[in-house]
Amino acid sequence: GNSVTQMEGPVTLSEEAFLTINCTYTATGYPSLFWYVQYPGEGLQLLLKATKADDKGSNKGFEATYRKETTSFHLEKGSVQVSDSAVYFCALRDQGGKLIFGQGTELSVKP
Amino acid sequence: DGGITQSPKYLFRKEGQNVTLSCEQNLNHDAMYWYRQDPGQGLRLIYYSQIVNDFQKGDIAEGYSVSREKKESFPLTVTSAQKNPTAFYLCASSPTTSGVQETQYFGPGTRLLVL
Numbered sequence A: 001g002n003s004v005t006q007m008e009g010p011v012t013l014s015e016e017a018f019l020t021i022n023c024t025y026t027a028t029g030y031p032s033l034f035w036y037v038q039y040p041g042e043g044l045q046l047l048l049k050a051t052k053a054d055d056k057g058s059n060k061g062f063e064a065t066y067r068k069e070t071t072s073f074h075l076e077k078g079s080v081q082v083s084d085s086a087v088y089f090c091a092l093r094d095q096g097g098k099l100i101f102g103q104g105t106e107l108s109v110k111p
Numbered sequence B: 001d002g003g004i005t006q007s008p009k010y011l012f013r014k015e016g017q018n019v020t021l022s023c024e025q026n027l028n029h030d031a032m033y034w035y036r037q038d039p040g041q042g043l044r045l046i047y048y049s050q051i052v053n054d055f056q057k058g059d060i061a062e063g064y065s066v067s068r069e070k071k072e073s074f075p076l077t078v079t080s081a082q083k084n085p086t087a088f089y090l091c092a093s094s095p096t097t098s099g100v101q102e103t104q105y106f107g108p109g110t111r112l113l114v115l
Helices: none
Strands: A003-006 A011-014 A019-021 A023-026 A032-038 A044-050 A056-059 A062-065 A075-077 A086-093 A099-101 A105-110 B004-007 B010-013 B019-025 B031-037 B043-051 B054-057 B064-066 B076-078 B087-094 B110-114
Touching (some): A003 A099, A011 A019, A023 A032, A023 A086, B004 B087, B010 B019, B019 B031, B019 B110, B043 B064
Parallel strands (some): A011 A105
Antiparallel strands (some): A003 A023, A019 A075, A032 A044, A032 A086, A044 A056, A086 A099, A086 A105, B019 B076, B031 B043, B031 B087, B043 B054, B087 B110
């Protein structure tokens, strides 16, 4: 079946450090891929998405590239800020339109 | 402003009690969803509805019920049959293009606690 696996957290970084959060997936075909962000006590916000192989999604300095050869969609940011502290979820949309989520990765950025 | 609203923000349930969580959207989206989030875990799908007066079970529907009488509204009832209801509940909606659900957008969530 379809599944998403993310690197375990928490990830703790200093401000201005480089961020990578790994995400790999198992799916039939080529699903759309998403990164959502959840700030404490809030719902999920769409951060970026990619709908086909080699697409790069980007938003607010975050980027992720759809790699079908490695079935990956790793999230990166060149210089994190304290305000980026949140939980990040990788997800795929299956053929029925439902989202399948990873378990989430907590990011903590220290000043 | 268009968006998804959930109420209440916090809800307390007594043993044997049914409680209903509200979800309203003014985005004119056809599809709506309910998810459950437990600490340190991803989201799990409870129920979803692709169109008014129709809904389907998700992965963890036992102990929950829903209705979809209006396009804008998709309330979730947590029944007494749900033995472990303490969780954060998230509602989402998405537009539909040619029968395919597009990107999902989420509400702010309701935290349910058992007294």
